[in-house]
Amino acid sequence: MQGRFMNFGSKSSLVELKENVYELFDFKTFNSKASKPCQSRDAYEILIIEPFYGGSHKCLIDMLYKALEDEYNETKICMVTMKAKKWHWRARTSALYLSQIIPSQHRFRVMFSSSVLNLGDLIALRRDLADVKKIVYFHENQMVYPVRERKDRDFQYGYNEVVTSLVADTVVFNSEFNRETFLSSLKKYFKMQPDYRPKGLEDQIRAKSMVLYFPVVCDIGAFTKDYESTLHIVWPHRWEHDKAPDDFLQMLNRLSAAGCEFTVSLVGEQFTDVAKVFEDSHSRLFPHVRHWGFVPSRREYLDLLSKAHVAVSTAKHEFFGVAMMEAAFNKCLPLCPKKLVYPEIYPEECLYQNLDELFEKLCQFSKSLNLVKTLVDGVNLNFRKYSAVELLPRYVALFE
Missing domain, CATH: 3.40.50 (Rossmann fold)
Incomplete structure (x- = not known):
């Protein structure tokens, strides 16, 4: 089934998909x-x-x-x-x-x-x-x-x-x-x-x-997007250099300096060595911070995604990107570099050429959340192609 970008077809299709997944796991x-x-x-x-x-x-x-x-x-x-x-x-x-x-x-x-x-x-x-x-x-x-x-x-x-x-x-x-x-x-x-x-x-x-x-595993949080609020940006990646957190944090500083209204959640997994850039940026960006740090509860994580408007990747390395797919399924507009695996998965509307273009997009979205909603409603992405329900039987078949 080819569903609309963030809706995955009808409501009954979504319920059926979730029931199948949780029968399995x-x-x-x-x-x-x-x-x-x-x-x-x-x-x-x-x-x-x-x-x-x-x-x-x-x-x-x-x-x-x-x-x-x-x-x-x-x-x-x-x-x-x-x-x-x-x-x-x-x-x-x-x-x-x-x-x-x-x-x-x-x-x-x-x-x-x-x-x-x-x-x-x-x-x-x-x-x-x-x-x-x-x-x-x-x-x-x-x-x-x-x-x-x-x-x-x-x-x-x-x-x-x-x-x-x-x-x-x-x-x-x-x-x-x-x-x-x-x-x-x-x-x-x-x-x-x-x-x-x-x-x-x-x-x-x-x-x-x-x-x-x-x-x-395609699952959704409990909340509905509020397009009358402030732009909420989520960065759902590991806090390591291959995900280019420096680029993302510099982008946020640039948005703040330009007077753009936004809030941000950085929710990726952290490891032993946390880069100093995160510590410095947290205090500098504090007025914009919605959430800062790993969310261990999957339910709370999905609820956060269901509130956010845009999910951003600045990755230097990505071969699939589960976090961005989960964010997209929760009706976040994915914004990804036009390189790596992303053009294989996401349509043109979700891709940016460079950080300047990403900055311009986020500036526009901060002034008009309806623009985000229009893009979310208008772009197609076939979630079934990446769903556990569809793919796991093919994995099991490898063991025959």
């Missing part, structure tokens, strides 16, 4: 059950591995576990995870640790992991897994992952992903942008290698690759 009780360590058991047929069990990585395999449990019974599924901490060390060393804790008694026929895992190392260490069908999922790829300086790019991370892709039987990407940037960068990437460069990698990996968008 009981988010109140599920997570603790899924993360229990596996014991050796001859009945195990499916192995799910996540070396970085947090954020979208955690969300995906929690959903996948539940969908597979409904199909195969939990006694046949083993899920092994590691905490979402120190990503670089997970990429370097998780295979050795996992080789020691994955049950030795099993009848595994399919295994699924994100590309954080060095699959080549794991299979070398656990020969009993060599004949298992191996599915690797790319949430992102290191070929084009932004680094602050060229010297910061560690060749090994991208190299591990290449080896993992070659060892895998099926390579799944969460967008065409993700797949094409990975595959088209291989030749250039290996030019860093001084000699004995491999050949034909793109064709080998492309032949067993596919795209499955991230399955978004």
Whole structure:
């Protein structure tokens, strides 16, 4: 069904979609059950591995576990995870640790992991897994992952992903942008290698690759937009450099200096090191701040999205963007750079060429919220294409 941009067709369609999702997932009780360590058991047929069990990585395999449990019974599924901490060390060393804790008694026929895992190392260490069908999922790829300086790019991370892709039987990407940037960068990437460069990698990996968008649980908050109020901007991203928070905060300072009326909510996840720019900007922007910091309650987060008018991305790196999709489903107008994955998902009206154009748009919206409402009502976006209800059966089919 091709729904209107923020309405997803009729009200009954939305209710039906939500009922289907919550028949599949009981988010109140599920997570603790899924993360229990596996014991050796001859009945195990499916192995799910996540070396970085947090954020979208955690969300995906929690959903996948539940969908597979409904199909195969939990006694046949083993899920092994590691905490979402120190990503670089997970990429370097998780295979050795996992080789020691994955049950030795099993009848595994399919295994699924994100590309954080060095699959080549794991299979070398656990020969009993060599004949298992191996599915690797790319949430992102290191070929084009932004680094602050060229010297910061560690060749090994991208190299591990290449080896993992070659060892895998099926390579799944969460967008065409993700797949094409990975595959088209291989030749250039290996030019860093001084000699004995491999050949034909793109064709080998492309032949067993596919795209499955991230399955978004489409849910809405409890509030209705107030278009007679002040412009409410939401920035729903991780507080890390690849999401370009500096650009967004400079934009807010510019709007404030221009006398634009607005409020802002920064609600993304924060990690150990919070950039000083956030601390400085909070005091400077205090009169405009609606919410500042991560919202741990999903219900409260959705309620906040249902009040906001515009969701902004200033990302330097995005291969899908669950947060922007959730904001759009809650009738926020998504404003995204005209690059990365965004043109693959969002129509022209939602894209901006540069920060000056973004500034002009936000200035206009601050003077006329009806302009936002007109855009929200007039642009089409097919949410069903990205919904968990539509996509999860296709994920489950990979395990047949």
